[in-house]
Amino acid sequence: MSAQSDVERLAAENAALQTRIQALTKENSRLKAPQTSPPLPDPSPLTAFTQVESLNNPEIARYSRQLLLPEVGVQGQLSLRNASVLVVGAGGLGSPCILYLAAMGVGKIGVIDHDTVEISNLQRQVIHSESRAGLSKARSARLAVHELNSDCHCIAYDLVFDYTVALSVAAEYDVVVDATDNVPTRYLVNDTCVLLGKPLVSASALKLDGQLTVYNYAGGPCYRCLFPVPPPPETVTNCSDGGVLGVVPGILGTLQALEVVKILTGVKAKEAPTLLLFSAFSSPTFRSIKIRGKQAHCAVCGTQPTITELQDYVAFCGSQPTDGPVHLNLLPAGDRITCADYHTLRQTGQPHLLVDVREPVQYDICRLPGSLHVPWRDFAQRVPDILAAREAVSHQPIYIICRLGNDSQEAVLHLRERGVVDAKDIVGGLLEWHQSVDPTFPAY
Amino acid sequence: MASPAPATPAPTPLKVNLEFSGGMELLFNNTKNYTIEIPATTSEHTPTLLRHLIFWIRDNLLKEKPELFISADTVRPGILVLINDTDWELEGELEYQIQNNDTVVFISTLHGG
Numbered sequence: 001m002s003a004q005s006d007v008e009r010l011a012a013e014n015a016a017l018q019t020r021i022q023a024l025t026k027e028n029s030r031l032k033a034p035q036t037s038p039p040l041p042d043p044s045p046l047t048a049f050t051q052v053e054s055l056n057n058p059e060i061a062r063y064s065r066q067l068l069l070p071e072v073g074v075q076g077q078l079s080l081r082n083a084s085v086l087v088v089g090a091g092g093l094g095s096p097c098i099l100y101l102a103a104m105g106v107g108k109i110g111v112i113d114h115d116t117v118e119i120s121n122l123q124r125q126v127i128h129s130e131s132r133a134g135l136s137k138a139r140s141a142r143l144a145v146h147e148l149n150s151d152c153h154c155i156a157y158d159l160v161f162d163y164t165v166a167l168s169v170a171a172e173y174d175v176v177v178d179a180t181d182n183v184p185t186r187y188l189v190n191d192t193c194v195l196l197g198k199p200l201v202s203a204s205a206l207k208l209d210g211q212l213t214v215y216n217y218a219g220g221p222c223y224r225c226l227f228p229v230p231p232p233p234e235t236v237t238n239c240s241d242g243g244v245l246g247v248v249p250g251i252l253g254t255l256q257a258l259e260v261v262k263i264l265t266g267v268k269a270k271e272a273p274t275l276l277l278f279s280a281f282s283s284p285t286f287r288s289i290k291i292r293g294k295q296a297h298c299a300v301c302g303t304q305p306t307i308t309e310l311q312d313y314v315a316f317c318g319s320q321p322t323d324g325p326v327h328l329n330l331l332p333a334g335d336r337i338t339c340a341d342y343h344t345l346r347q348t349g350q351p352h353l354l355v356d357v358r359e360p361v362q363y364d365i366c367r368l369p370g371s372l373h374v375p376w377r378d379f380a381q382r383v384p385d386i387l388a389a390r391e392a393v394s395h396q397p398i399y400i401i402c403r404l405g406n407d408s409q410e411a412v413l414h415l416r417e418r419g420v421v422d423a424k425d426i427v428g429g430l431l432e433w434h435q436s437v438d439p440t441f442p443a444y
Numbered sequence: 445m446a447s448p449a450p451a452t453p454a455p456t457p458l459k460v461n462l463e464f465s466g467g468m469e470l471l472f473n474n475t476k477n478y479t480i481e482i483p484a485t486t487s488e489h490t491p492t493l494l495r496h497l498i499f500w501i502r503d504n505l506l507k508e509k510p511e512l513f514i515s516a517d518t519v520r521p522g523i524l525v526l527i528n529d530t531d532w533e534l535e536g537e538l539e540y541q542i543q544n545n546d547t548v549v550f551i552s553t554l555h556g557g
């Protein structure tokens with residue numbers, strides 16, 4: 001058997017074991033969860049959701065502050081009470097949106113999310129709690145809704161919102177809220193709403209910025225009218241890479257709940273379509289932009305649509321329906337070194353140059369001793385610095401590390417192009433270092 | 445006696461406020477706001493349009509990775525262009541004629557949540 005096929009076999013074995021580890025870790029946290037969580041409710045309420053002709057006395061007392069507003073009044077409150085809203089995603093946007101919809105008296109709320117609650121979510125996903133870590137986000141959200149307003153008919157869908165379930169789930173609701181975190185799901189939610197004729201309240205948030213638009217409503221555009229072609233995957237930054245200030249999705253999700261109220265009470269239909277831009281540290285903080293109406297040539301909502309059923313959104317967008325880390329494979333195995341092998345190399349004191357290419361904010365969080373810091377963004381200009389530092393260790397090999405092992409591969413490729421052949425990247429980066437070498441090294 | 449016709453003076457350059465946001469600023473030295481001056485007419489003596497502004501930006505402000513800004517002679521998918529706080533689609537897109545003191549915003553759409 002050739003060395004090449006050996007390597008391939010081992011790589012396949014490694015991948016299978018990694019998957020198994022992930023499954024076991026997930027199972028482990030699931031098993032741990034019930035000790036601290038209240039017992040799981042049935043995911044679907046026992047009674048069916050029914051609409052009513054008038055508000056009862058407890059409802060009149062509970063919603064009196066809203067009933068006093070002429071813009072809402074009894075008719076508006078009754079519209080909320082008889083309405084059903086599907087929130088796709090119980091994350092940073094979905095958290096406040098679901099809570100406010102329940103608090104304000106929306107009769108039926110569906111929550112669909114396949115993720116589980118993690119402690120690192122809680123900085124922004126305020127509907128969940130430490131005690132519900134490991135629990136499905138959809139069920140955790142349902143527990144929170146039930147605590148806040150036990151009259152709300154809340155249905156938790158512990159499912160991936162994909163083309164197999166999208167139409168049948170969304171068909172049960174009057175309005176859909178896009179509180180997702182990735183490109184393919186945004187196109188899927190849009191097409192679902194257009195095919196079903198449902199208004200879509202869409203928002204997004206990243207770092208300090210947010211955007212909000214109502215699509216497919218009252219002659220306004222759909223998401224595809226504005227963005228017929230998905231962005232190249234390499235231009236998309238997700239919250240786990242770019243970061244996000246907790247309150248930013250909170251503000252946008254709260255505004256989504258407001259837009260839902262405006263749709264249900266009928267005032268939204270009179271407004272021209274707008275895109276609301278939010279930028280936390282800029283002035284002005286909010287800007288409202290007048291946007292195009294429904295486009296006659298739109299592929300899904302136009303006069304001659306070419307999309308008449310849901311399609312393969314992962315292929316269309318070239319990216320996965322997740323905001324989790326992406327693991328690129330840009331280099332042959334020979335140009336890479338595992339964390340374990342690099343650890344051995346450090347322990348045996350082999351001379352080398354370690355280059356850390358993360359952003360300065362990340363380098364401030366944690367770093368391996370003795371590394372040269374050259375952020376990937378400045379890398380091209382600073383190659384001479386790297387070569388000079390390497391001369392100081394008598395022309396020894398270069399190892400490049402980053403957070404996840406993607407930029408480090410780009411950096412090795414860049415050095416190859418500039419004639420430096422003895423550089424390797426450290427597979428999986430510092431997150432892998434935390435997992436397989438040093439559990440005391442911070443993970444973020 | 446009539447004086448000879450003066451040579452046509454070069455038109456005054458147009459002042460344009462540019463703004464990059466939603467992550468676009470990373471392509472432009474992490475700077476969100478620029479005030480630039482651009483000729484009011486092209487070398488063919490036609491008015492300067494938004495399409496010319498985009499190429500001017502590529503040639504004068506963009507340091508690297510032009511493909512993250514321009515593709516197929518327009519801005520790449522996922523960038524929304526706003527002219528004076530209005531979607532450029534309502535203003536003629538690439539054919540919009542730049543006016544003095546216009547504010548043109550290039551905003552990358554966000555997907556996180």
Ligand SMILES: [Zn+2]
Nearest residue numbers: 222225298301
């Ligand atoms: Zn459309």
